[in-house]
Amino acid sequence: MRLLSQTFKALSDETRLEILALLFRHGELCACDFEAILDTDQSTVSHQLRYLVANGLVTSRRDGDWMRYRVADHPGPELQLVLDTARTLLADVLVARAESHYARWMERKACCGPLYHIGGPDGSLIEADPPGAPVGVPIPRPPRPPHFS
Numbered sequence: 001m002r003l004l005s006q007t008f009k010a011l012s013d014e015t016r017l018e019i020l021a022l023l024f025r026h027g028e029l030c031a032c033d034f035e036a037i038l039d040t041d042q043s044t045v046s047h048q049l050r051y052l053v054a055n056g057l058v059t060s061r062r063d064g065d066w067m068r069y070r071v072a073d074h075p076g077p078e079l080q081l082v083l084d085t086a087r088t089l090l091a092d093v094l095v096a097r098a099e100s101h102y103a104r105w106m107e108r109k110a111c112c113g114p115l116y117h118i119g120g121p122d123g124s125l126i127e128a129d130p131p132g133a134p135v136g137v138p139i140p141r142p143p144r145p146p147h148f149s
Contacts, residue, residue, distance in 0.1 A: 003078055003079070004078060004082075006055050007055060007056075007057070007078075007079060007082050008082075009055075010051055010052060010055040010057055011057075011082070011086065013048065013051075015038065015040070015044065015048050016048050016051065016052055017086075017090065018038055019034060019038075019045075019048055019049065019052060019058075019069075020052070020057065020058070020071065020086060020090060021090040022034070022037060023058065023069065023070055023071045024071060024086075024087045024090055024091070025091075027070060028068050028069065028070040029068065029069055029070075030063075030066050030067065030068050030069075031045060031046065031049060031066070031067045031068075031069065032066070034048075034049070034069075049067075049069055052069075053069075056072055056075050056076070056079055057071065057072055057075065057079065057083065058070065058071060058072060059071075059072050059073065071083060071087075
């Protein structure tokens with residue numbers, strides 16, 4: 001019962017729901033993407049992402065200097081049921097504002113490179129919407145971005 005209580009508390013925030021809706025729709029996103037798309041500051045995004053990760057709804061991975069987030073793959077049966085229901089409910093609810101911000105952001109994004117998700121048959125990364133290439137083509141892992149001191 002406690003797990004469900006914590007899960008519903010995690011889903012009771014509009015920003016966290018927007019984050020989940022974006023992840024359901026776009027797979028994996030970088031932390032900087034949420035800042036631009038949701039038009040909010042880094043500390044708010046970090047707090048909300050940390051909350052979703054701590055409650056097992058979202059997972060993160062480090063990619064060089066960047067943190068990338070996606071919906072948890074195997075969260076357990078109760079959380080999976082909640083995530084499946086949330087995915088259905090949020091499928092048509094993604095705020096038009098957030099989606100238009102996403103499109104504008106992707107046009108000018110230069111901070112952490114293209115978006116990737118794990119999906120090749122060998123576990124390779126697949127670029128989401130690679131320019132000039134068919135979607136879903138396995139590509140090599142991109143080089144790490146230079147570290148900015």
